[in-house]
Each structure stands twice: as C-alpha cells, then as structure tokens.
Amino acid sequence: MLTLTESRWRRMIRDRHLYLLLLPVFAYYIVFHFVPMYGVLMAFTDFNIFAGLRGSAWVGLENFQMMFRNDDFFIVLRNTVLLNVISLLVAFPAPLILALLLNEVRNRRLKRTVQAIVYLPHFLSWVVVSGLIISVLSPSSGIVNAVIRSFGGESVYFMTEPAWWIAIYQFSGVWKDVGWGTIIYLAALSALDPNLYDAAMIDGASRWQRLKHVTIPGITPTILVVFLLSVGNVMTISFDRPFLLGNPMVLEVADVISTYVYRVGLLNVDYSYAAAVGLFQSVVNFVFLLTANWLSNRIKGQGLF
Amino acid sequence: MATRRDPITWFDALNVVLLTMVAAACLIPMIHVTALSFSSEGAILSGRVSLFPVGLQLQGYRTVFESAAMMRALVFTVYLTIVGTSVNVMITALGAYPLAKPDLVGRRVIWLLILFTMFFSGGLIPTFIVVRALGLLDTVWALILPGTIATFNLILMKTYFSGIPTSLAESARMDGASEIGILMRIILPLSTPIIATLTLFYGVGHWNQFFQALIYIQDPDKYTLQLRLQQLITDGIGFGPTVVFGRSDDIPVESVKAGAIMFATAPVLIAFPFLQKHFVKGALIGSLKE
Numbered sequence: 001m002l003t004l005t006e007s008r009w010r011r012m013i014r015d016r017h018l019y020l021l022l023l024p025v026f027a028y029y030i031v032f033h034f035v036p037m038y039g040v041l042m043a044f045t046d047f048n049i050f051a052g053l054r055g056s057a058w059v060g061l062e063n064f065q066m067m068f069r070n071d072d073f074f075i076v077l078r079n080t081v082l083l084n085v086i087s088l089l090v091a092f093p094a095p096l097i098l099a100l101l102l103n104e105v106r107n108r109r110l111k112r113t114v115q116a117i118v119y120l121p122h123f124l125s126w127v128v129v130s131g132l133i134i135s136v137l138s139p140s141s142g143i144v145n146a147v148i149r150s151f152g153g154e155s156v157y158f159m160t161e162p163a164w165w166i167a168i169y170q171f172s173g174v175w176k177d178v179g180w181g182t183i184i185y186l187a188a189l190s191a192l193d194p195n196l197y198d199a200a201m202i203d204g205a206s207r208w209q210r211l212k213h214v215t216i217p218g219i220t221p222t223i224l225v226v227f228l229l230s231v232g233n234v235m236t237i238s239f240d241r242p243f244l245l246g247n248p249m250v251l252e253v254a255d256v257i258s259t260y261v262y263r264v265g266l267l268n269v270d271y272s273y274a275a276a277v278g279l280f281q282s283v284v285n286f287v288f289l290l291t292a293n294w295l296s297n298r299i300k301g302q303g304l305f
Numbered sequence: 306m307a308t309r310r311d312p313i314t315w316f317d318a319l320n321v322v323l324l325t326m327v328a329a330a331c332l333i334p335m336i337h338v339t340a341l342s343f344s345s346e347g348a349i350l351s352g353r354v355s356l357f358p359v360g361l362q363l364q365g366y367r368t369v370f371e372s373a374a375m376m377r378a379l380v381f382t383v384y385l386t387i388v389g390t391s392v393n394v395m396i397t398a399l400g401a402y403p404l405a406k407p408d409l410v411g412r413r414v415i416w417l418l419i420l421f422t423m424f425f426s427g428g429l430i431p432t433f434i435v436v437r438a439l440g441l442l443d444t445v446w447a448l449i450l451p452g453t454i455a456t457f458n459l460i461l462m463k464t465y466f467s468g469i470p471t472s473l474a475e476s477a478r479m480d481g482a483s484e485i486g487i488l489m490r491i492i493l494p495l496s497t498p499i500i501a502t503l504t505l506f507y508g509v510g511h512w513n514q515f516f517q518a519l520i521y522i523q524d525p526d527k528y529t530l531q532l533r534l535q536q537l538i539t540d541g542i543g544f545g546p547t548v549v550f551g552r553s554d555d556i557p558v559e560s561v562k563a564g565a566i567m568f569a570t571a572p573v574l575i576a577f578p579f580l581q582k583h584f585v586k587g588a589l590i591g592s593l594k595e
Contacts, residue, residue, distance in 0.1 A: 008410050011408065011409075011410050012410045012411075015403070015406070015409055015410065017483060017484035017485065018402075018403035018406065018409060018484055019403070020484075021399045021402060021403050021484060021485065021488070022399065022400060022403050022404075022415075024396050024399055024453075025396060025399055025400035025454065028396065028450075028453045028454055029418070029419060029422060029454075031435065031439075032432065032435065032450065032451050032453070033422040033426065033427070034422075035427075035431075035435055036426065036427025036428070036431035036432045036434075036435055037425070037426070037427040037431075038427070038431075039427055039431030039434055039435065040427040040428060040431045042430070042431060042434070049434070049437075098327065101320055101323060101324060102324065103306055104306065104307055104316075104317075104320055105320060105321070105324065106307050106313075106317060107321075110321065110324070113328070114324045114325075114327065114328045116581055117328040117331050117332060118327060118328060118331050119581055119584070119585070120331060120332075120574075120577060121331055122584075123509055123573050123577065123580055123584075124513075124570060124573060125512075125513030125515060125531050125569075126513075126515065127513075127515050127531040127534050127535045127538075127539075127569075128513075128531075128534070128566055128569060128570050130538075130539060131338070131534065131538045131539070131562070131566045132334040132335065132337075132338055132566065133334065134538065134539065135334070135337065135338050135341060135562075135563060135566070136333075136334045136337055136338070140350060140351075140352055141341070141349045141350060141351075141352050141354065141559060142337075142352075143333070143337045143354075143355045143356070145352070146352050146353075146355055149352070175330070175331070175334075178327075179331070183585060189306075197306065197308075201308070201310070207307060207311055207314075207316075210306075215306070239516050240515060240516055244515075244535065244539055247539075258429075261428070261429050261430065262429065262520070265429065265430045265433070266429075266430075266433065266520055271430055271434070274429070274430045275428060275430040275431060278427075278428030278429055278430055278431075279428060281428070282425055282426055282427070282428055285424075285425075286424055286425050289424050
C-alpha cells in the first residue's frame with residue numbers, strides 16, 4: 001500500500017508539467033460550469049445582485065411554489081414538451097428514412113451530390129434559417145404563397161397562425177438538420193457485414209426482404225441510441241429556433257422554457273425565479289437522461305454514455 | 306442495398322425523384338432569397354419574384370455594404386471568429402493531451418467531472434451572473450470564454466490523440482523535451498486533420514453566434530453579424546431598417562433584408578466544400594463510442 005501511494009506520488013511529480021497544461025482547462029470548467037452549478041442555489045434565495053449569493057435572503061422553496069402557482073409556467077412547460085414530442089414523431093424518423101433511401105441509390109455520383117446538398121443547411125445560423133423561412137413563406141412576396149395563388153388558392157399566414165406555426169417549427173428543424181442526421185445512420189449502414197447480404201442473396205432474399213431482415217436489424221442499436229437521446233432531452237429546448245421563428249401572434253404556442261427564462265430572468269430581471277425555472281428544467285432533464293441510459297443498458301446491454 | 310444483380314424497378318425511379326426533390330427543397334429557399342436580393346421592390350411586394358430576379362437592381366447590396374453598422378458587425382465578427390477559434394483550439398488541445406495519457410493520476414475523476422457538465426448545468430441565469438461578476442459584459446471575451454471548450458470537441462480531440470503511438474512522445478521525452486514541447490512539436494503536427502475539424506466546428510459556431518451576443522452585449526459597436534441581421538429581419542414591426550441604417554424612407558427594405566441574409570451567409574457557402582469534408586469526418590469520430 002505504501003509503495004502504491006508512493007508510486008502515485010512519483011507519477012504525479014513526474015507528470016507535474018501535464019497538470020500545469022491542464023490548469024486553464026480546470027479554470028474553465030470550474031468558473032463556467034461548477035461555479036454556476038453552485039450559483040444555482042440563488043433559486044432558493046431572494047437574490048440581490050449587489051449583495052451576492054451569501055448576502056441574499058434565504059427563502060427556501062418560495063420561488064418554486066410561485067412557479068407551480070404560475071399559469072405562464074405551465075403554458076411554457078406544455079409548449080416545450082409538445083414541440084419536442086412532435087419532433088420525436090417527425091424529426092426523429094426523417095433522417096433515418098433519408099439515410100435508407102440514400103443507401104438504396106445505385107448511382108454513386110447522384111448519392112454524393114444529394115448528400116452534399118442536404119448537409120448545407122446545417123451550417124447556417126438560426127437567424128439566417130428563420131430569415132429564409134419567413135421570406136419563403138411571406139404572404140405577399142414568398143414563393144410558397146405564389147405557388148398557392150397560382151393554383152387559385154389564397155395566401156396562407158404561416159407564421160401567425162398557431163397551428164401552422166407549429167408545423168413550420170417542425171419543418172424548419174427537419175430542413176436544417178435532416179441531412180446532418182443521416183451521417184450517423186450512413187456510418188452504421190456502411191459498417192454492416194457484406195457477407196450477411198451475400199448470404200441473404202444466396203437464400204433468394206429480395207431487396208425488400210434484405211432491408212427488412214438484414215439492414216434494419218443491423219442498425220437498430222443506432223436507431224435506439226438516437227431515439228433514447230431524443231427522449232432524454234424532451235425537456236431541453238434550444239433558444240434560437242423558438243425565439244427567432246416566434247412572434248407575438250403565436251406566443252401561446254411558441255413561448256418555451258428557454259425563451260421564458262430569458263424573458264423573466266434577463267429582461268424582467270427576476271433572477272431567483274428564473275434560476276428556479278432553469279433548475280427545475282436541469283433536474284428533470286438529468287433524471288430523464290439517466291433513465292434513458294438505464295433503459296439503453298437494459299435493452300441492449302450498452303449505455304448511452 | 307441494391308446490387309448489380311437486382312433488376313431496376315419502379316422503386317429506383319421513384320427514389321431518384323424523391324431524393325432530387327429533397328435536394329431541391331434544401332436549395333430553393335436560398336435561391337429564392339438570392340433572387341429577392343437582386344429584385345426591385347415593386348416586383349418583390351407584388352409577389353412576382355420566385356427563382357429569378359425581376360427588375361434587376363443592386364441598390365439592396367449597395368445599402369448593406371455602405372452601412373457603417375453592418376460593416377462594423379462584419380469586422381467585429383471576423384475578429385471574434387479568429388480570436389475565439391484560436392483560444393478554443395488551443396485550450397482544447399491543452400486539455401486533450403494530458404487526458405489522453407492513460408496513466409495520468411486522477412484522469413478518471415477529472416474526466417467524469419468533465420462529462421458530468423454535459424448532462425447537468427447551472428443554467429442560463431447563474432452563468433450570466435458569473436460572466437457579469439467577472440466584468441466580461443460588453444467585451445468580446447463574454448462571447449469567447451464561457452464557451453472556451455465544447456466538451457464534445459474535447460472528446461473528439463482526446464480520442465484522436467489516444468490513437469497516436471506513445472513511443473513517439475516517449476523517445477522525445479528521453480531526449481529531454483518538455484511536455485509542452487512534445488505537444489507543440491510532435492503531437493500537434495501529427496494532428497492536422499482533427500485540428501482542421503475543430504477549427505471549423507468552433508469557427509462556424511462563432512460566425513453564427515447569436516444568443517450569447519443577445520444576452521452579453523449592449524454596445525452596438527460589438528454586435529455580431531447575426532445579431533444585426535436578426536435586428537434587421539425579425540425585429541417585429543419593421544423598425545429594423547431604421548435601427549440598423551438610421552433611416553428607412555429611401556432604402557429598398559425587402560431586397561436589403563434578403564441581401565443582408567446572403568451577405569451573412571456567403572462566407573459559410575464559400576467555406577462549405579471544406580466544411581463538408583472535415584465536419585463529416587468529425588461527426589464520424591464523434592459517433593464512435595470511446
């Protein structure tokens with residue numbers, strides 16, 4: 001035991017320069033991750049920014065009680081979950097289907113060209129994507145409504161009708177990231193053993209049967225991991241997309257946890273309450289992710305992380 | 306997958322049509338907005354512009370390029386992207402190198418703590434308070450330091466470093482090279498693919514930076530391009546052009562908006578061939594479990 005600790009010390013002294021290299025990395029994680037984790041205690045105080053955390057009055061669960069009595073909170077909670085659940089039905093299968101279609105293409109050049117084009121929107125910012133979408137769907141000057149009118153229809157106000165807005169929110173996510181999402185599936189597809197296909201061919205399996213009995217079972221673990229990660233993140237919602245596509249006319253469906261925390265916390269400067277909402281989200285999310293990981297372990301004996 | 310022995314069926318034809326439509330759907334919004342940016346205001350407002358410019362004009366782009374606000378945002382964003390990306394890549398490498406060393410004492414604990422930050426965070430408000438307390442508000446550092454290391458990128462780089470034979474570093478150590486010397490002269494020169502990938506990951510992130518600028522920056526001199534663009538195109542009731550250009554009466558508002566979108570997008574489009582190549586590689590490394 002003594003020699004073991006001694007050798008640990010010796011190794012640490014030998015590697016002292018490596019720890020020196022790690023100093024800025026430690027500093028970063030401590031200052032911008034662990035200090036905020038400690039700072040989240042402000043959710044239990046009546047936070048005063050000039051007095052700091054220790055100078056602020058402790059109020060226990062008051063902020064959380066306020067949160068659960070607040071109708072706005074339940075609306076943003078509902079919207080967050082609703083938008084994410086619809087995404088699970090729409091944005092989750094889309095890249096899988098696209099990857100399977102790409103996998104069936106015979107012409108390599110066509111496949112590569114389509115791949116390159118569908119990756120492109122991933123690199124655009126949400127500001128640009130929302131700008132493009134608003135332009136394309138504009139009731140007066142947009143190309144979509146021009147097509148609708150040319151078929152004798154009337155212009156649709158896509159961005160200001162709540163039901164349409166939800167559809168556009170989903171569509172924009174698929175548009176931006178469907179191509180990017182295919183990468184993980186295409187990698188899994190290219191890793192499948194060609195011998196399985198040969199064997200299936202010898203047994204006289206048709207293309208459809210090979211898809212059903214070789215391809216799909218082969219990439220099921222990948223599909224499962226992607227699915228569980230999406231389920232685990234059902235309480236997480238990015239800020240940019242709902243904020244930038246949103247507008248006052250659709251606030252009843254577009255206001256979500258991220259935009260709510262921003263508005264209440266930073267615009268209305270109600271720090272403690274907003275921190276409480278953020279903490280609620282972090283904790284729920286953490287539990288969901290752990291559950292997803294546990295499920296993944298149970299189902300296929302391998303965790304997500 | 307289809308093989309040469311499979312007969313060509315109606316499905317193959319349908320598949321080609323479908324995929325062509327998907328690709329077209331990705332490009333049409335960009336072509337439409339490019340067409341708008343070159344079209345006359347009258348043609349835009351009467352809904353006559355689809356995929357080609359109608360009533361060709363360059364006033365929209367001229368307004369964007371002559372705008373001091375847009376140019377300042379461009380210069381600031383270029384500066385942010387260069388400084389920010391350099392800091393990101395450097396510090397990420399400093400973390401990845403020691404953590405890739407299998408016998409570093411404490412490696413497991415450090416790594417678990419770092420991974421923990423991917424799954425739990427203090428949230429927006431406590432982070433904002435920290436940035437404010439450090440006096441970073443309204444400085445370029447508020448847009449760089451809180452995101453110094455993206456943990457996902459750290460994983461990519463550590464995985465890559467782990468694949469470099471340790472014998473190279475060992476022999477340099479025998480020759481009396483310091484750790485930083487080994488990192489700079491042996492490891493990094495062998496790591497150009499991962500450095501290129503991370504440079505592009507971080508670089509695009511800075512170029513597209515919007516939210517951090519929205520919350521940390523009040524000073525209009527330090528607005529990022531995306532923040533200016535958002536002000537111009539989605540700032541509700543149409544005051545955007547007045548705020549950005551200081552006037553709105555004599556400018557072709559619709560083609561200016563379209564022009565500004567393309568202006569902020571052009572660098573990404575130019576870089577796209579490189580992005581495609583390296584990003585896909587990075588995404589693949591990332592999808593392999595450690």
